[in-house]
Amino acid sequence: FYKKGIPLVCVPKTIDNDLAGTDFTFGFNTAVQIVTDAIDRLTTTAESHNRVILVEVMGRTKGWIATYAGLAGGAHVILIPEVPYDIEEVAALIRRRHRRGQKYSVVVVAEGIEPPQQVTLQKDVFGFDRLGGVAYQLAPVIEELTGYETRVTVLGHLQRGGTPSAVDRVLATRFGAKAADLA
Secondary structure, three states, rough: OOOHHOOOOOHHHOOOOOOOOOOOOOOOOHHHHHHHHHHHHHHHHHHOOEEEEEEEOOOOOOOOHHHHHHHHHHOOOOEEEOOOOHHHHHHHHHHHHOOOOOOOOEEEOOOOOOOOOOOOEEEEEEEOOOOOOOOHHHHHHHHHHHHOOEEEEOOOOHHOOOOOHHHHHHHHHHHHHHHHOOO
């Protein structure tokens, strides 16, 4: 539109928080809170059943949601697309936790990490790889390397819906007010 001479005002919007030119995008804080709440609940289950639980979250190319929610929720491992991982190191960390008396672990996995084995991904209607399910590929590998029961929860689109957090409401209002002023 800009190149055609049409005036345009835009605001950054993505729950992934992966847009340049802004520290945070509205939707991100809400998504992080939803994931953190899920990690809290799954940690209780992991601990009571002595399991490793993988929590797969959105994050096609950036691991902001996984990182923030993993830190806030006290995850023991966080795997994000920007940082290559070694599955042997992940398994070793989980085994060390068990040897020290921590008989459970929570691993947060961004959907865009490299899978443990090469797979052919389908494309969505926009031509992007259809992601989701990498945690299901990781779980049997971790279970084999550690000997500990490993379960998966894929949060998927649960992260996108619901009531926005107060932080996101205020940020969206501020962006909207500024966009109106610019228009």
